[in-house]
Amino acid sequence: MGTQETVTISGKKLKLTNLDKVLFPASDTTKAEVIEYLQTVAPVMLPHVLGRPVTRKRWPDGVGTADEPNDAFFRKNLEDSAPRWVHRLALQHSDHVNTYPVAISEAELAWFGQVAALELHVPQWRFDGEPKQAGKKSPSPTERRNPDRLVLDLDPGPGTGLPECAQVARWCREILDDMGLPSVPVTSGSKGVHLYAALDGSYTSEQVSDVAKELATSLEKDHPDEVISSMKKSQRKGKVFIDWSQNHWNKTTVAPYSLRGRPGSSAGPYVAAPRTWEELEDPDLEHLDFRQVMERVAEGVDPLEDFGSPLSPTDDPEDRLTTYRSMRDAGKTPEPVPAASPAARSEDPIFVIQEHHATRLHYDTRLERDGVLVSWAVPKAPPLKQGTQRLAVQTEDHPLEYAEFEGTIPKGEYGGGEVTIWDSGTVDIEKWEEAKVVFTLHGQPDGGLGGKPRRYALVKAGDEDKQWLIRLMKKQPKRSEAESADKEAPSQPQDVEFPSPMLATLGKPADIRGKGWTFEGKWDGYRVLARVDADGATLRSRNGKDLTGTFPELTELADLVPEGTIVDGEVVALNSNSRPDFGLLQKRGRLTKKREIEQAAKKTPVHYMLFDVLHAAEHGDLTGEPYSERRRILMDLVSEGQRVQAPGDLGDSLEEAMEVSEELKLEGIVCKRTDSTYAAGRRSEDWVKIKHDNHADVTIIGWRQGKGSRKNTFGSLLLALPDDSGELHYAGRVGAGFSGADLKDLRTQLEKLVRKTPPVDDVPDEDSSDATWVTPKLQAEVKHSGLTRDHRLRHPAWRTVGTY
Numbered sequence: 001m002g003t004q005e006t007v008t009i010s011g012k013k014l015k016l017t018n019l020d021k022v023l024f025p026a027s028d029t030t031k032a033e034v035i036e037y038l039q040t041v042a043p044v045m046l047p048h049v050l051g052r053p054v055t056r057k058r059w060p061d062g063v064g065t066a067d068e069p070n071d072a073f074f075r076k077n078l079e080d081s082a083p084r085w086v087h088r089l090a091l092q093h094s095d096h097v098n099t100y101p102v103a104i105s106e107a108e109l110a111w112f113g114q115v116a117a118l119e120l121h122v123p124q125w126r127f128d129g130e131p132k133q134a135g136k137k138s139p140s141p142t143e144r145r146n147p148d149r150l151v152l153d154l155d156p157g158p159g160t161g162l163p164e165c166a167q168v169a170r171w172c173r174e175i176l177d178d179m180g181l182p183s184v185p186v187t188s189g190s191k192g193v194h195l196y197a198a199l200d201g202s203y204t205s206e207q208v209s210d211v212a213k214e215l216a217t218s219l220e221k222d223h224p225d226e227v228i229s230s231m232k233k234s235q236r237k238g239k240v241f242i243d244w245s246q247n248h249w250n251k252t253t254v255a256p257y258s259l260r261g262r263p264g265s266s267a268g269p270y271v272a273a274p275r276t277w278e279e280l281e282d283p284d285l286e287h288l289d290f291r292q293v294m295e296r297v298a299e300g301v302d303p304l305e306d307f308g309s310p311l312s313p314t315d316d317p318e319d320r321l322t323t324y325r326s327m328r329d330a331g332k333t334p335e336p337v338p339a340a341s342p343a344a345r346s347e348d349p350i351f352v353i354q355e356h357h358a359t360r361l362h363y364d365t366r367l368e369r370d371g372v373l374v375s376w377a378v379p380k381a382p383p384l385k386q387g388t389q390r391l392a393v394q395t396e397d398h399p400l401e402y403a404e405f406e407g408t409i410p411k412g413e414y415g416g417g418e419v420t421i422w423d424s425g426t427v428d429i430e431k432w433e434e435a436k437v438v439f440t441l442h443g444q445p446d447g448g449l450g451g452k453p454r455r456y457a458l459v460k461a462g463d464e465d466k467q468w469l470i471r472l473m474k475k476q477p478k479r480s481e482a483e484s485a486d487k488e489a490p491s492q493p494q495d496v497e498f499p500s501p502m503l504a505t506l507g508k509p510a511d512i513r514g515k516g517w518t519f520e521g522k523w524d525g526y527r528v529l530a531r532v533d534a535d536g537a538t539l540r541s542r543n544g545k546d547l548t549g550t551f552p553e554l555t556e557l558a559d560l561v562p563e564g565t566i567v568d569g570e571v572v573a574l575n576s577n578s579r580p581d582f583g584l585l586q587k588r589g590r591l592t593k594k595r596e597i598e599q600a601a602k603k604t605p606v607h608y609m610l611f612d613v614l615h616a617a618e619h620g621d622l623t624g625e626p627y628s629e630r631r632r633i634l635m636d637l638v639s640e641g642q643r644v645q646a647p648g649d650l651g652d653s654l655e656e657a658m659e660v661s662e663e664l665k666l667e668g669i670v671c672k673r674t675d676s677t678y679a680a681g682r683r684s685e686d687w688v689k690i691k692h693d694n695h696a697d698v699t700i701i702g703w704r705q706g707k708g709s710r711k712n713t714f715g716s717l718l719l720a721l722p723d724d725s726g727e728l729h730y731a732g733r734v735g736a737g738f739s740g741a742d743l744k745d746l747r748t749q750l751e752k753l754v755r756k757t758p759p760v761d762d763v764p765d766e767d768s769s770d771a772t773w774v775t776p777k778l779q780a781e782v783k784h785s786g787l788t789r790d791h792r793l794r795h796p797a798w799r800t801v802g803t804y
Helices: 031-048 106-114 162-178 205-222 290-298 322-326 400-404 479-486 552-559 582-590 594-603 627-637 654-663 740-751
Strands: 005-009 012-016 022-024 055-058 073-075 088-092 097-101 117-122 149-156 183-187 193-198 240-243 350-357 361-369 372-378 389-394 407-409 417-432 436-442 454-460 467-472 503-506 517-522 526-533 536-541 565-573 606-616 668-673 683-691 694-704 716-722 728-734 771-774 778-784 797-803
Touching: 005 106, 012 031, 012 106, 031 106, 031 290, 106 117, 149 162, 149 205, 162 183, 162 193, 162 205, 162 240, 205 240, 350 400, 361 400, 361 417, 372 400, 372 467, 517 627, 517 654, 517 683, 526 552, 526 606, 536 552, 552 594, 552 606, 565 582, 582 594, 606 627, 654 668, 694 728, 694 740, 716 778, 740 778, 740 797
Parallel strands: 503 683
Antiparallel strands: 005 012, 055 073, 055 117, 088 097, 149 193, 149 240, 183 193, 350 361, 350 417, 361 372, 372 389, 389 467, 407 417, 417 436, 436 454, 454 467, 517 668, 526 536, 526 565, 565 606, 668 683, 694 716, 694 771, 694 778, 716 728, 778 797
């Protein structure tokens, strides 16, 4: 790559200059290499910046060296020199408005590299609107959505480093797991570790901040020698600071996969790199440089791959109506204003053309796509003569309910005026591309289309996103063809699309009221949908990733169910005790080389636990049927195989199911209403997952000195559990759940048992440094949320004490 050139990226032209300029002297990394990095990681980075305002930290002269660092500056407002195609949205602050760039493609990332914006910082929320390109005037301020992720910034104080941050991250993970919020660690590329947990957008930034603060202060109480939640830097020596404040709406965090503006290593700049939990167990854990990250991306390693639903507002069916809702007040207009966009329907797609007497007469032409009506405003109605084409201006997506809307939109409201239906019916989509849509409309006998099918093309006009042309195609379908099309046989099995999976809510036993529930095991695995057609079985993850090649042993499903079947279930890996082991499953899931996958399939085969059927050739779409009927059909369809099973219920009552699942050492149970339909892509209270409130009998082997109000008692107790042979092994610490009386009584009893050496030999240094050891005679009961892979108790809480 030369020092200057003009390139086309994602259809946008960008002039790149000074490409040989060194931005990281320690590794002689040039601007060209920075841009190359951003293009390489774009597929895995963009999901985490889409729809978010990007604050840039720029180093125009490069970062300099460790001894002589160069100055940098933060930039919020979009540069005046930014290309017109850079997408942008405005945000109202307390006393001013900022217009931010919004990265939606590789082109914006390349431009960031061009202006030496080496660090990209984003908040935990997304804009509630569609990003715009440059217009005649600045965009109006856009509202914020609720945050879709929680972040904890683990910052090592003096005397601590990454290993200590990794330990604190594991403690945080245990609490987040208890809350039903699986988390992913990111080594920040600077000092510490960031921890991300996906949210469903139900809570405000203030509420999320409160939860994060409570988590941080709770861990500080449990681990006062290792953790601090206070902002005072003077108190951080020897501790890890849990910065919970970055969940506030006006705070940002460096984006996953962003470069860091530090000198870096001799190999290149460091990166805010997503990591696996197994990697955090490495005592030699280090930050990753940009070349290491590019290698990981090339090998398909992306620990954030299944994180939340990181789609852009325009790509996510759940969010397709945000712009529509923002432009209407349900209390002032008779138009339908649904709270959320529905999932895509399985029926024939519909269309509607509405005659709209607003400021100017136009005809709103709307085609169903992915659960909404994609809309264009056509000034003189779609043409009815060949060779005629008209302007069509794309507008915001509309809800499906709008297909039946006729009425008067009040004056002063958006689109004020009279609306009537000109024609409506079904649409056959022949082609749907970014710049061209070809379709045939089948309207009403007395509709504006003249009672016969009309084949049209919508073609984007130039570089303007909203400007299209609509024309009647030269080749038109004959009436007989249209009539026969209405009588076509149902789609063949291979044409049936995968729906998004229905999701359960996290609950507790008290949430299960009344009759009409069924109780199943909660498997600790990957949620997977599978389809069987003439070509065999295809497996898809919750986010649509093809897992067929990852778990080849499950293709036996094609021999167990008829063609045209779509099933839902959980893929699990079992350990030597035939218990689900998510760690083993993750190792399988990360493999990409065919030979390694084949070897792993023999050594550690997975199992597919089916619990639902969504489509069957004999029955068609089953998502509208009650769960009890879907289960009956599933059991009739499926023949049990070596790796594919359809487990039955765990019992007739909640209590029985909890007892059975505990005996089986499952994570918990899932309670499902027997009359519930399948809410594709939604989290529903008709399915409730309940985790076990585990209890364990432990042995006290020591204590750690307390501080503050616990100065004269203890901060935490060190615990041990016996193995199958009865030998004790370290099981972690408990510092929560004690009353004042408990603290005093236990300290008195333990002082009588003091000894000089630890009674077990596997206590890690960070837990034994200031421990007082005791003879293992005191037994106790603690509540916990499970065991880690190294047999440590997850987030234990004190219950009671006993003796041998």
